[in-house]
Amino acid sequence: MKSEPYKYSWDDLVKDGSTYWDGVRNYAARNNMREMKVGDQCFYYHSNEGKEIVGVAEVIKEHYPDPTYEGDRWSVVDIKPLLKFNKPVTLADIKADPKLKAMEMLRLNRLSVSRVTKKEFEYIKKLGN
Numbered sequence: 730m731k732s733e734p735y736k737y738s739w740d741d742l743v744k745d746g747s748t749y750w751d752g753v754r755n756y757a758a759r760n761n762m763r764e765m766k767v768g769d770q771c772f773y774y775h776s777n778e779g780k781e782i783v784g785v786a787e788v789i790k791e792h793y794p795d796p797t798y799e800g801d802r803w804s805v806v807d808i809k810p811l812l813k814f815n816k817p818v819t820l821a822d823i824k825a826d827p828k829l830k831a832m833e834m835l836r837l838n839r840l841s842v843s844r845v846t847k848k849e850f851e852y853i854k855k856l857g858n
Contacts, residue, residue: 730750730772730773730786730808730841730842731772731774731775731776731839731840731841731842732773732774732775732776732841733775733776733777733778734775734777734778734779735777735778736784738814739773739775739783739784739810740773742754742786742809743810743813743817744772744810745760745810746809746810746818747789747807747809748807748808749790749805749806749807750762750779750805750806750807750842751796751797751799751805751839752775752809753794753795753805753840753842754803754806755805755839757771757837757840757842757843758840758841758842758843759803759804759842761790761840761842761844762792762804762805762806762842763804763818765788765791765792766791767786767788767789767790767791768785768787769787769788770785770788770811770850771785771786771788771808771842771845772784772785772786772788772845772850772853773785773810775817776835776841777856779817779819780819780820781818781819782814782817782818782819782823782853782855782857783809783813783814783815783817784811784814784820784840785808785810785812785814785854786808786809786811787808787809787810787811788806788807789807789808789809790806790807791803791806792804792806792824793805797826801844803854812854812858814857814858815858816857817857818853818854818856818857822856823835823853823854828849829846829849829852829853832845832849833845841854
């Protein structure tokens, strides 16, 4: 899940304890969110500034209509912070690593919510800690 840190950073999520992930206005990203289940883990990626995965969040409530939009076209999920990385994993690190060359985030880089395989997820978690 990508967020611009000046709008809502990892530290903001930690301070708040949880939040709903709103503002997604891309159908593919929305569909990815709608597939998330309670207990699923997701990377928290600082986009634009930093361009790095800084931690792992956990889904605590499955999708429901985005309260910032009238109607049910767009969805949100609730997340909470789970693990802050000791060493952020940068976009440059990901692009340079042959094990991560097929990541959806690299192929579909405009998506704010993209899929990560279990193998990619575990590998990146090791890189960050």
